[in-house]
Amino acid sequence: MTRNRADADGVPQAIMATYYAQRASAGLIIAEAATPNAVGQTYPNITAIHNEAHVAGWRHVTDAVRAAGGRMFLQLQHGGRVGHPDTSGLTPVAPSAVPLPDTIFTPSGHQQAAVPREMTVDEIHSTVEDFAAAARNAVDAGFAGVEVHAANGYLLHQFLAKGTNHRTDAYGGSVEGRIRFVVEVVRAVTDAIGAERVGVRIAPGLTVNGIEEGDTESIYPALVDALADIGPAYLHVVFADPDNPVFQEIRKNWPGTLIANPVLGWGGPLPADGGRLAGERLLAAGADLISLGRAFLANPDLVERLRIGAPLNPVRDRGLMYVGGEDGYTDYPVLADARDAARLPEPVAS
Template sequence: MTSTLFSPFELNSTLTLQNRILMAPLTRCMADENLVPTEQMAQYYARRADTGLIISEATIIRPDGQGYPNTPGLFNQAQVDGWKKVTTAVHNAGGKIFAQLWHVGRVAHPFFFGGGDVLSASNIGIEGSVPRMRDLSYQTPRAASVEEIAQLVADYAKAAKNAIAAGFDGVEIHGANGYLIDQFLHLASNNRSDEYGGSVQNMSRFALEVVDAVIAAIGSDRVALRLSPGAYFLMEGNHDDRAVFDHLLQALNSRSLAFVHIGIFDDSMTFDYLGGHASDYVRKYYKGTLVGVGGYTAETGAQAIAENRFDLVAVGRPMIANPDYISRVKNSEPLKEYEDSMLQALV
């Protein structure tokens, strides 16, 4: 069954993957104090270059997009130069790598960017504190103005250009998991009454503007999007969310993206307003290449691909524990079990 995973897969006329296994984006908080990727990160990614495609850890598009310590950026030349070392190492090892572009929205904290407002779709905050920095409590965000939204769109496009300059093969726009773009797509976090809220068209507008701006900057063949139609992380679900994603997914069908990637930690979860699993819901409406993720093994991922539930499978924590994941699966060797202690070092 797993042999299916090791055949090449053509994303489009410019990108062919050596296999159907992707390295999922994994936030490791290991950039330096200036959010510049390190030599250790270059070695970490290069060890996993035999995956079909590496999706980088989430990478912030501008300073006020930061909500976790030591997450890398793509908004200045030092960061671009740092990422060049990573992409060169991956390419020299025969791999391909996309940058995941990120703004956390209301999950940001002014501690990281020297003060100022936390921006979101609306002034609806979340409870809790910043991971790894429990003394920092989340702030109530301010709803971004229309002018600020336009600047955010431009900053996503600029970060995409920076990613290509840094040697990435493309970008994945992070529109999932309760972060900024996702905050516009769910009623629990978007109570706007202007052109970015209220109707399904308006709630989808920011996501589509970002997608279109990034496509204009680097070409649709190099652009992917991650989405969480089932609210589950940093977000409360609402039955009316479905109509927003019905509209958004069908609008994406005309964009010729490299792929859409489900944002879910565990795809065994079901959502009554989606009629079951998030991946099956997206498959119903989105006609392009789909990446499944969320607790799949090589065997269960291959089975899901055989059943046409999605086309590619992304692997997360097992890839942390096993830099040689591809080799182990190919040779039917046992995998090392992931442990939280593994987050303390890049191997």
């Protein structure tokens, strides 16, 4: 849930400590994406985790969340072709020189996406090491672990998909070739900080950021089997549909903890229940845990609201998500504030 509240160099700011501490009642906070190297930056003012300033900035955040009784994993995300020289100062890299088909937001507004440079094998290897170093930095910054982001059309997902991976070497072509980079990243990260501190995020069939997988039914069973051999703490399936055969196959074959994120629409209105019913369907289909995103943006006390059936704050103007500052970020009321404002009675326990 990228919120663009870091500084231009990717260092988390003080307001982020307030934001995450407000949401410390979550069972686990999976923090917004942080880039493992400079070329992986996607948009302006997103977070990073590849130098000491980033570590120090994130440490303020994790200290605040821990003091409020919470725990956090940090999501590690390399944008791949989802980036721009005006943002990072570098030409984006990708498995193949296939540009993002959309415009991309930069410091000077929306621009046509740049044609990425195809990664050399040496660059692939060094990027794997960057992910491992980022994981170590995250632990140094006070995170309980990391989530490797292999979804939503970013670099790892680009390697998985036929539409963006036209390579003919060991990192392309066959299913085994296209999953290789993801598997190597996850193995390097687990070797760096321990499998019990690592999760992996995937999004089977998702077409956001121009992704065309081509063979979703083949690529994910192979990827899940390979990841199971490494043994990370959890697999996080986003935009999960309990009726989808691919999700059902993943649940059957994944031996560990499965986190599922319900399909609530991309940018559409949030259900009045914040995704609770959709989450319960996924639990009934075998998920062990449910992740919720947008509902937490507007409801710092989402857990308590879901527990007692209280109404949810609506997410305000979408533009406020990415512009910086307190508006639409740290100024959403919790239940006590809302009751005071509306003179609502306290709920009665039954």
